[in-house]
Amino acid sequence: MVLPLELIQQLKCSDFPTQQEYESWIRRNMKVLEAGLLLHPHLPLDHKSDSSAQCLKQIINESLQNPMDIGNNNESMQNLRSVVMSLARGSYDESASEICHWADGFPLNLKIYQTLLEACFDKNEEKFMIEEVDEVLELIKKTWIVLGMNEMLHNICFSWVLFHHYVVTGQVENDLLSASTNLLKEAEKDVKSRTDPFYSKSASSMLSSMLGWAEKKLLAYHDTFCRGNIESMQSIVSLAVSSAKILVQAMSLEFNNKMRNEANVSCSRVENYIRSSLHDVFTQASSTIHSP
Structure with missing residues (x-):
C-alpha cells in the first residue's frame, strides 16, 4: 500500500x-x-x-x-x-x-519530519511562527520513536526549516536566521559524541545547502554586506562554520579518519572568505584603474 x-x-x-x-x-x-x-x-x-x-x-x-x-x-x-x-x-x-x-525509508522520514515542523509557522504569514509553537514542538517530538529521529537530527531539521523560511520570505527576519544558527550550534555539539556516521550523513543535503548559500555571500562579502544588513553577517558566518564542522565530522566517521582540529576548520573557512573577498575587491579596483 x-x-x-x-x-x-x-x-x-x-x-x-x-x-x-x-x-x-x-x-x-x-x-x-x-x-x-x-x-x-x-x-x-x-x-x-x-x-x-x-x-x-x-x-x-x-x-x-x-x-x-x-x-x-x-x-x-x-x-x-x-x-x-x-x-x-x-x-x-x-x-x-x-x-x-x-x-528509501529514512530520507523520507526526514522529509516527513520537516513537513511536520512547517506546522510551527503561520500559513498566512510564513515569516512568523505561531504562538503555540512550544506546544506544537512537543507534539512533533512524540514522532521521534516512529521516524527514527533524535535531538541532533531534530536540531538540524528545525535549523533547515527556519533557514528556509528566512530565505523564501526575503531575508528580512534576522530572528529566524539567528534561531537557525543557534540550533545548528547545538547539533554541532551533539555530533561530537556520535560514533555512527549514519545520522549526520543523512542530513548532509540540508547542511550542504545551507553551507553553499552562506558561502556565496561570504566569498564576496564586500559586495554582499552593507550598513543595512551587516548585522546578519555574524549569523551567516556561524551558519557556514557550523555546517562545515558537522559535514567534516560526518566524513571523518564514515572513512574512519581522524577529525581535523575544530579550530582549523573554523580558521580555514574564515580565512578563505577573507582572501576571496579581498581578491574580488582587488580585481574590481584593478579593472577600474586600467579601464580607459
Missing part, C-alpha cells in the same frame, strides 16, 4: 472543514509522494528515460497548482494511481511485483 495515494483517493473535500484545508492536505500528500517515489525512491530512477517518473512529476506539478483537479476528476485520479503503482511495484530484476517498496 502506498498510503498517501490511498488517502488522496479515499478522502474527499466534504471530509474537511473548508476547501482550502482540503487543498493544502492534497498538496502535502503529493509532496510526500514526490519525496518517496522521485526524490528518495526504493530503487534508483533514471529521471530522463523513465516515462513513469516523468509523468508523475508532471501530475504532481499540476496538482500543486490545482489540487481540486485530482480530488474531483476520476480520470486524473486513475492516471495518478497507475503511475504511482508502476513506480512502487518495481524490482531490481525489472519484474513486476505485487509488493510496494516505494521509498
Whole structure:
C-alpha cells in the first residue's frame, strides 16, 4: 500500500472543514509522494528515460497548482494511481511485483519530519511562527520513536526549516536566521559524541545547502554586506562554520579518519572568505584603474 495515494483517493473535500484545508492536505500528500517515489525512491530512477517518473512529476506539478483537479476528476485520479503503482511495484530484476517498496525509508522520514515542523509557522504569514509553537514542538517530538529521529537530527531539521523560511520570505527576519544558527550550534555539539556516521550523513543535503548559500555571500562579502544588513553577517558566518564542522565530522566517521582540529576548520573557512573577498575587491579596483 502506498498510503498517501490511498488517502488522496479515499478522502474527499466534504471530509474537511473548508476547501482550502482540503487543498493544502492534497498538496502535502503529493509532496510526500514526490519525496518517496522521485526524490528518495526504493530503487534508483533514471529521471530522463523513465516515462513513469516523468509523468508523475508532471501530475504532481499540476496538482500543486490545482489540487481540486485530482480530488474531483476520476480520470486524473486513475492516471495518478497507475503511475504511482508502476513506480512502487518495481524490482531490481525489472519484474513486476505485487509488493510496494516505494521509498528509501529514512530520507523520507526526514522529509516527513520537516513537513511536520512547517506546522510551527503561520500559513498566512510564513515569516512568523505561531504562538503555540512550544506546544506544537512537543507534539512533533512524540514522532521521534516512529521516524527514527533524535535531538541532533531534530536540531538540524528545525535549523533547515527556519533557514528556509528566512530565505523564501526575503531575508528580512534576522530572528529566524539567528534561531537557525543557534540550533545548528547545538547539533554541532551533539555530533561530537556520535560514533555512527549514519545520522549526520543523512542530513548532509540540508547542511550542504545551507553551507553553499552562506558561502556565496561570504566569498564576496564586500559586495554582499552593507550598513543595512551587516548585522546578519555574524549569523551567516556561524551558519557556514557550523555546517562545515558537522559535514567534516560526518566524513571523518564514515572513512574512519581522524577529525581535523575544530579550530582549523573554523580558521580555514574564515580565512578563505577573507582572501576571496579581498581578491574580488582587488580585481574590481584593478579593472577600474586600467579601464580607459
